[in-house]
Amino acid sequence: MFILAGKHLFWFSFIFIYLTNTTTVLAQPPPFFHHICNQNAGNYKLCSPYQRNLDTALSVLPTTNSGFGYFNFTTGQGNDRVISFALCRGDVEPALCQNCLNDSIVLLRERCPNQKEAVGYYNECFLKYSNETGNEDDVDLPNDQTTSDVNRFNGALRQLMDRLRGEAAAGGQLLKFATGNISGPDFSTIYGLVQCTPDLPEQVCSDCLEAAINRIPNTNLYGRVGGRILQSTCNFRLKKKKRKVLSREESIQTETIDIHTTESLQYDFSTIKAATNDFSEDNKLGKGGFGAVYKGKLINGNEIAVKRLAMNSNQGDIEFKNEVLLVLKLQHRNLVRLLGFSIEGKERLLIYEFLPNASLNRFIFDPTKRTLLDWETRYNIIKGIAKGLLYLHEDSRLRIIHRDMKSSNILLDAELNPKIADFGTARLFKPEETQGDTSRIVGTYGYMAPEYVLHGHFSVKSDVFSFGVLVLEMITGQKNQFFRNGENLEDLLSFFISFRLGKAGGMEHHQIS
Known part of the structure; x- marks a missing residue:
């Protein structure tokens, strides 16, 4: 990535490498696993031009999505200039990416209340703001586990990363992202994920990833099967094992258990599927962050609007439960009327009255x-x-x-x-x-x-x-x-x-x- 600011270029890219033999389910973003409040960059005063520029930058930043989870916005001049940018991991779906950035903006201001430069890392995204370019953040975060065969582990890791580095660097201007795996020592599998910001030149992306990998022997990560290297130019991560999180099916069962007490409002899924002509594109009324809305017609002739929650949405079930249990308790001529819901397997449907003139x-x-x-x-x-x-x-x-x-x-x-x-x-x-x-x-x-x-x-x-x-x-x-x-x-x-x-x-x- 580069942000053009005067005559300077600011680059950022990052790498994730996983070593695991289990399937991972994305959970809700935890607090930052690491953040830096750069005291050397100086502090700003309340109601100062820098604070006003920072407020503006962080308000506008979430609207600058490149389409693939890359955000950047710069405002102000001289010492009061604010350079802000964020990048989501390439396999994170849009709604979770946006939520991660929203969380980062709030949390980073709380953690670093008056520093001109701050950086925060989630597993799903990264946010940084500063008043100048080129400042380096260099942090090693190893874990306690070591590999029993350092040479074989590093050899396999090197082979995997060389392949992924080339794939990511050649990814074009939309998404420089690649994943893969390779067999490691002791019947293990090394899973790798690498990413550069999409506007980083191909050679610079490749060099950045190469430099990060080459740093391992000179850090506390050498011989470890888990850890991270965090810096403004590259972020490196490898991990052997992840803590278990609830499967999507377990999460669904937990989140919807109270809904089943309203069985009289539950529709048969096949009925709604037929009413919407199998959720055909011709019947689609629109699409939001958590799913699409379709027009349907029941056997009795009544028209309905069906909100079909996206199966890959990590927040979909929470939203589903919230909307059912909340809207069912509300009755007013200026609130849309919820007629019922449908649950089958991973499918979650909300059925509303159909309003012919759509949205305002x-x-x-x-x-x-x-x-x-x-x-x-x-x-x-x-x-x-x-x-x-x-x-x-x-x-x-x-x-x-x-x-x-x-x-x-x-x-x-x-x-x-x-x-x-x-x-x-x-x-x-x-x-x-x-x-x-x-x-x-x-x-x-x-x-x-x-x-x-x-x-x-x-x-x-x-x-x-x-x-x-x-x-x-x-x-x-x-x-x-x-x-x-x-x-x-x-x-x-x-x-x-x-x-x-x-x-x-x-x-x-x-x-x-």
Whole structure:
């Protein structure tokens, strides 16, 4: 990887090597297995230009995904410049990658509250921010196990890594990633995984991986079957054994046990499969982070919307249980109605009422459809969403924070009445509670309140902030992250803040949709 900053290039790549004879199931990201708060890089003061730039960089960073888990964003000038970047392991699915980065942003700010340079490592991703390029992090993390035959082990490891290094380096500009295995001493198998950031030149990637492997004899990893080398240019890991985690089937059984108490709402899987024409592409209404939504028609003629959770989603079962047990307790004309669910093997289905006009974002951002939304209709939609939120926050017997209020999660019925949908990330509050804290940030950037993005604090105010962004989109017909002001592209919130402060020109000439 290289980030262009002035005349400097900053490179980062990393390697994972596993030695194991067991199958690994990805678990939820644990706390950092290692992090560094670089005292030598200096500290910043509260409300300083550097802190403002850091806040901006870490807010924008999750929106810069290259498509394969590589993120980078630089802002500011001179000593107040912030260079931020992150990389997910190449075999991590998108939802887990995004969650890992969200966790890293919150946790790294907590661990390094005022350092200008910090780095944090999860098993699934890596995050670093700094005010300058070229600073090296060099840490050896060996484990206690040793190999009984160092020469044979290193010989097999060398052969495997030479092969994977070539495959990864030649991976192109989208993904430099390779995995494989080889037989080791004492009937063991060495599993290897190597990766460079996608924009690292092929030769530089190859050299970086080569240098990391060559360092082993000069570190505490020599003769060990587990450990890591962490540095800004390369990250090396080998491991003989992993702790056992629950299989997906065990996890599913644990997470859905309470759902079976609502058997009257359980649909037969074959019935839903037939209703959606075997989940055909023609019936697909859309796709989200945890699965696709399909239109279906039951034998009695009733139309339904079926949310099919992705089988490879590590958070899918948690979301499934959350949505079933939560939404079944909610009844309001401005909330989408859950009709039931279906469970068979690894399949998880949520069955909702079908709303023919789909989601609000398909109207307000479509040049043709938004002409159907006159100001009275827009006002009624905004009022309906507000009523739904008030019910969640104050009027239901539960107090619920939605945490992902956005235009695509507002569905419209035949009369264009709004209904709040997608409660997979919602949180239940006790009546006496007013605020919660989390290290796992979920939702959609651009709609999130600053205190939630940066510190993990959420409350009814977080939903109200998101609702405010949605209202701005309703008024302008512009997406919050891509607001066009003349020939310039800005983000909607920054533009309106500048306009309110009298710093944005040209608003009197701007076309409001």
